Amino acid sequence: MSNYADTRDDLDNYLTARVPVIGFRTIEQQRALRLVKEVATRSRRSSQPFWIYTRATGLRDLRSNASVQEDRSLTGAMEFAAAQFISRPQATLILVDPDGLEDDSHFTRHVAELARLADANAGSIVLITDSPIWSGLQRLGMSLALDLPDADEMFGTVRAFLDDHQGVVPIAWTEDDARRASEFLLGVTEAEAVNLMATLVAKGEVTRDDVLALARAKDRIFSNLAGLERVQLKESDYSVGGLSSLRDWLARKNKLMHADLRNTDLRPPRGVLLVGVPGCGKSLSAKAIASQWQLPLYRLDMASIHGRFLGESEGRMREALETADRVAPCILWIDEIEKGLAGSHDISGVQQRIIGQFLFWLQESESRAFVVATANDVRTLPPELLRKGRFDELFFVDLPDAQDRREIIELYYRKYVKAAPDPDQVDRLVDLSEGFAGSDIQAALHEVGAEVHLNGGADALQPSFVLDTFSNTSPLSRTNPEQIEEIRAWGRDRAVPAGRSTAQPTTGATGKTRRVVFMGD
Structure with a gap:
């Protein structure tokens, strides 16, 4: 069962038990309100009054959305609720994101007094907030937490959005594509997921490549991230x-x-x-x-x-x-x-x-x-x-072998010199680069590329300059051979080689053979 369904069932139970204070923690206000309304509109609650207060709309009836009073202040809403809790049984007041719930203050003590009035006549107060609730208030009741949508709930959101736009734009996604997209969207709110899906529809079609594009678009939501760059x-x-x-x-x-x-x-x-x-x-x-x-x-x-x-x-x-x-x-x-x-x-x-x-x-x-x-x-x-x-x-x-050095030399030669290297010259560079790390080869060919840029193109490059550049490069394996050999000795015995595996196992100082990855078909 999803967290949404679990939370809805817990809220239903708390309201049945007439818990006086229900702290409802969530960052998704609209999703929480939909959940509360689902519980409130169940047939067995038809005789129970539900009022909801928000700063934008004031106090309203949850089911009909009709305004209850002209005074749109929080104080006015709490005074109205106090009178109702005294005169009517099983009434419920929902306060959406009220300020100042975290600390022991005049306001939180006022809410606590209101909760005691509700408790005396089987009433309840539901506090929907994304901030902590003062412990003295929370101890009067129970707490709920609505997590972000899980994969199944997100799939329902994605599927419903696609169904709403069938025939409006071409949609090439299969059910498997929608499943993958829903997993990529984990970690965002329902509203954010809908916004991301809307950006796909806005370009006029939804292609199968948009599944990965959705993952990249999701990345734009998180611009300033604690601890991550x-x-x-x-x-x-x-x-x-x-x-x-x-x-x-x-x-x-x-x-x-x-x-x-x-x-x-x-x-x-x-x-x-x-x-x-x-x-x-x-x-x-x-x-x-x-x-x-x-x-x-x-x-x-x-x-x-x-x-x-x-x-x-x-x-x-x-x-x-x-x-x-x-x-x-x-x-x-x-x-x-x-x-x-x-x-x-x-x-x-x-x-x-x-x-x-x-x-x-x-x-x-x-x-x-x-x-x-x-x-x-x-x-x-x-x-x-x-x-x-x-x-x-x-x-x-490890340090690259001759074949890997050839690949690295050709890669960086094309990158910096903007031309294909001569095969005979590559053979000589492979020999000269024995003991080079990939960064040493890159640094040497970057120097060659700078020479090409200064002298007007690859045609003016002297082969001897390339050979001299490699000859004059001192890799770490020569300047600090003890440290490099110690690192290599450790890796030979304890890790899978990242380069090509040799046909014969290499025996290290411990007598154990190095591990080799055997790739399946």
Whole structure:
């Protein structure tokens, strides 16, 4: 049963029990009012009076919408209700979003007195609000919370909207498309979902490609998000050289990300942890995944999570993860996660609580927020983060081999030089770039591209300049070989290689063979 149906049944029970104060928490005022009206118009309540007060309309009869009195003030409405509670049994007053419910004040004590009058004659007061209610008032009754629409309720909203526009504009969606769209719309209000659907209809037709377009349009609702930074993608972020095993694995997960999983015990893909040598494409992979999957990319900035005051960091982390659930489907990028979650020497307990929050969310969240976390120094990460079941997979991004270097060289040569490289020259560059990370190759070819720009085009480029640029580049594997070899030794034994798998297993210092991903048909 949906939360809407559950909440409606609970409200019906509370009104039957004549609970004097019913606190109704929701950010969807109109949806809550529809729910209240459904309960009030049931035949067994036909003799019970229901009045509703809003600032815009004053006090009105809930069923007929007829005005009750000329005085449109809240004070006037409460005075009218007080008189009715004394003289009529089983009367109900609904106050919509009244100010000042949070604290012990003259107003909240006035409402409490009104509730006691209602209680004496089987009356009820329903407070519809998106803010907390003073505990002294709430203890006089019961509370309800109306969550955002779930997938089934959202599907009903989408289906009803499409039915209303059949014959008005061409609609190519099947029922499966409507199901996918309803899952993409999770995290928005009913009104926001209708607005997004209306933007599709406004362009004159609804095509099957609009299902993904709906996910991108949803992203525009969330412009200022606590703890999350929206990353705008550029065309240069669309391609990654090498990492063939990782790319094959991601292609399978992309299908699962968009699949209808309602009648299965499966959950959407949770994410991937990329560890390995700095500069080999871990961060770029997050951007490429978002581009290829056509999903918005958000960056969780761990530095912005940490605060100075007790509980501040944990609160920010919780808010950021809740926001990620709301903006889903999306890619959630956590760069250098070890700097935010490494806390073995922290004596305050803050880091451990943040780690606990993050791990619980990874384990329990059902949203389609796909996490791409990167780490250079994986040894500082808490071991529980590496346990199977947190992330879908742990990949090691190593220095590119000769074939990967060729692919990366050709990619960046075309990007910066604006021409196809000579095959013989590529062969020499592949040899010269032994030990290079992808970022080293990019930096060298960026220098070549700058030379081309300064000298008027690729025709003026001397092949010797390209070779000299590569020869004069000192990669990290040469300037700091001990650190790089230590990282590589860790990854060979403990993670799936992100590049091509070798036919023969590589044995590390522990004697264990590296894991290899076997792709199905």
